[in-house]
Amino acid sequence: MSSTPPLFTAYSLGQLTLSNRIVMAPLTRSRAAAGFIPTKLMADYYAQRASAGLIIAEASQISQQGMGYQDTPGIYSAEQVAGWRQVTEAVHQQGGVIFLQLWHVGRVSHYKLQPGGAQPVAPSAIQADAMTFVEGDFVPASEPRALERDEIPLLVNDYRLATENALAAGFDGVELHAANGYLVDQFLRDGSNHRTDEYGGSIENRSRFLLEVMSAMIEVAGNHRVGIRLSPVSPANGISNSDNQALFSYLFDQLERLAPVYLHVIEGATMSSREFDPDFDFGQLRKRYSGTYIANNGYTRDLALQLTNSDSKALVAFGRKFISNPDLVRRLMEDAPLQSLDKHTLYGGGAKGYTDYPTLSDQDVNPSR
Numbered sequence: 001m002s003s004t005p006p007l008f009t010a011y012s013l014g015q016l017t018l019s020n021r022i023v024m025a026p027l028t029r030s031r032a033a034a035g036f037i038p039t040k041l042m043a044d045y046y047a048q049r050a051s052a053g054l055i056i057a058e059a060s061q062i063s064q065q066g067m068g069y070q071d072t073p074g075i076y077s078a079e080q081v082a083g084w085r086q087v088t089e090a091v092h093q094q095g096g097v098i099f100l101q102l103w104h105v106g107r108v109s110h111y112k113l114q115p116g117g118a119q120p121v122a123p124s125a126i127q128a129d130a131m132t133f134v135e136g137d138f139v140p141a142s143e144p145r146a147l148e149r150d151e152i153p154l155l156v157n158d159y160r161l162a163t164e165n166a167l168a169a170g171f172d173g174v175e176l177h178a179a180n181g182y183l184v185d186q187f188l189r190d191g192s193n194h195r196t197d198e199y200g201g202s203i204e205n206r207s208r209f210l211l212e213v214m215s216a217m218i219e220v221a222g223n224h225r226v227g228i229r230l231s232p233v234s235p236a237n238g239i240s241n242s243d244n245q246a247l248f249s250y251l252f253d254q255l256e257r258l259a260p261v262y263l264h265v266i267e268g269a270t271m272s273s274r275e276f277d278p279d280f281d282f283g284q285l286r287k288r289y290s291g292t293y294i295a296n297n298g299y300t301r302d303l304a305l306q307l308t309n310s311d312s313k314a315l316v317a318f319g320r321k322f323i324s325n326p327d328l329v330r331r332l333m334e335d336a337p338l339q340s341l342d343k344h345t346l347y348g349g350g351a352k353g354y355t356d357y358p359t360l361s362d363q364d365v366n367p368s369r
């Protein structure tokens, strides 16, 4: 008799027990209510997906300045905390575990989304070659202004407060969004960071903001409840850099020292080729980190089985497959067919394309769906 593959077995993450090693990746769906407040519909959506070992809830701005797309939820007001509480309660009732991804978009924003119609902020005043989502349309990101030196500690404090708020809302932990060309990533890369103070220039200086934010989050929540997401080679949102292997080797060494509960890594170009930069050595990075590694990007059932068979500290995050398959864990376990995604209902709108994807059980009752 063959034993259950590791992908489908329980895993200890910090002080939590995950029921399997399948993670729901953070997925922006732009369905928050006025005031950027999470809704009952969002609670239903996450509860439907609570059989994931771990849910990482969608990127949530730590301040209005940190917002880059319409109707994304925030984690900086009492009303938002109350809105999120219904989400965490619904997931916990189903036996799930849920983290929140903390987000500041930096220059990937539009003045119409900013407080008082102000310019978005960035490490340097360099416009992103990226689109944002405003008033139902994708539009180019606005020209940013460079952050003043004395604004940086205030930003670190926003992450600290957001971490406190996420815990108050009942999340089991938080993930720093340091991937995909948003603010933290903009500090890391020499294409977007031309600063001449201690936050720009050398690898150590460009990494400083990320490490200060992580330290602040860990001070609040403890390292057992703080993870981080990175996308070492992804060109997402117009990001570029000349020394990725050296930069991420340094970062992994520093993160090994801080020992967050996991490193979550987008391998390749986000939502595109896993082989985007064939010279970049992910294996060498993996060896530098002794903790839990969440792998993401284009994973299939076979790839996920392979990785978790060979790496006893690896989990696998699925993004798009979780959108259209609320019972993805069961489908992967049974090797059942996966439903495809409706691209027109990804961002904004209501239940359609959000909470109405059927499970296998729904299909048993009504096979024509």
Ligand SMILES: Cc1cc2nc3c(=O)[nH]c(=O)nc-3n(C[C@H](O)[C@H](O)[C@H](O)COP(=O)(O)O)c2cc1C
Pocket (backbone or CB within 6 Å): 025, 026, 027, 028, 029, 058, 059, 101, 177, 179, 180, 229, 266, 270, 271, 296, 297, 298, 299, 317, 318, 319, 320, 321, 346
């Ligand atoms: C609709 C949509 C929204 C996304 N929102 C986020 C997000 O909020 N934060 C993030 O880090 N990545 C986000 N991503 C990227 C996914 O988390 C994931 O990295 C990507 O889809 C690749 O994984 P997959 O091949 O399993 O889909 C988003 C992707 C999609 C399709």
